[in-house]
Amino acid sequence: MTPLLHLQSVSKQFRGLTAVSEVGFDVNAGEICSVIGPNGAGKTTLFNMISGVLRPNAGTITFGGQDLARVKPSRFAAIGIGRTFQNLALFKHGTVVENILVGRHVHLRSSVLEAAWFFGRTRREEIAARQRVEEIIDFLEIEHIRDAVVGTLSYGQQKRVELGRALACEPKLLLLDEMVSGMNLEETEDIARFILDIRDELGITVLMIEHDMRIVMDISDRVQVLNFGRRIAGGTPAEIRNDPAVLDAYLGRSAGQAQAQPVEQQGAAADA
């Protein structure tokens, strides 16, 4: 089976600093995969390359068999790569509906003339977009705040709106960057449930960066581990949990000593 996402020897340097070094792994359609690693391990840089924010200095990334080096960054959303950001990137003065509608723009094909007169295709697209936004609002259980100004919402609610906006572009692959950081247990469990539903009900493949080991271990099919820009391990949560290289990276001591403490209990260590 051809993987949905394939990374081969991907590297990125910033003025002499190697942020990502020869990283390779696959994400199959229908999987929930996590990328974990201590602070500065290269996770965000890797996500930025997969979503077209940055170009790799070396290596290849293919999506659905298509080499992303040949795709304009502005087309990444249109070909099916959606993402959320570590720091919320919402229009704080807009309503929930308006923010989610923004995610639909990649599917609008009307000409300027059509849009100016609001006829034909423009009208049909606008109706379809609003219908899709309502479905997403329903899916994320945020009907009660649909007309609220985003800046007035709690952090957890804003995160949900950002998720809605990413879903509005109907991605095949959804990149989630630290969705649950700063959330309480209940909010974290809600997000975990939504991620599972996004995969199971919407058929969207998920790749997430996450520091919260509970959600990583609970819902990931596979986990990739980075440290100092390199991929040091990859496998199922059960395989990763006791991998000596992973324990060593998180605790910074020898594998033998680290063995005593499972990775789930080391979320705080990763954030330190």
Ligand SMILES: Nc1ncnc2c1ncn2[C@@H]1O[C@H](COP(=O)(O)OP(=O)(O)OP(=O)(O)O)[C@@H](O)[C@H]1O
């Ligand atoms: N634009 C940039 N210019 C220079 N250095 C950068 C840039 N972006 C990232 N880096 C460096 O690259 C390395 C990897 O950073 P990155 O943000 O990808 O790590 P991370 O695993 O996402 O960390 P965190 O968990 O803290 O978000 C770090 O040393 C960082 O300082």
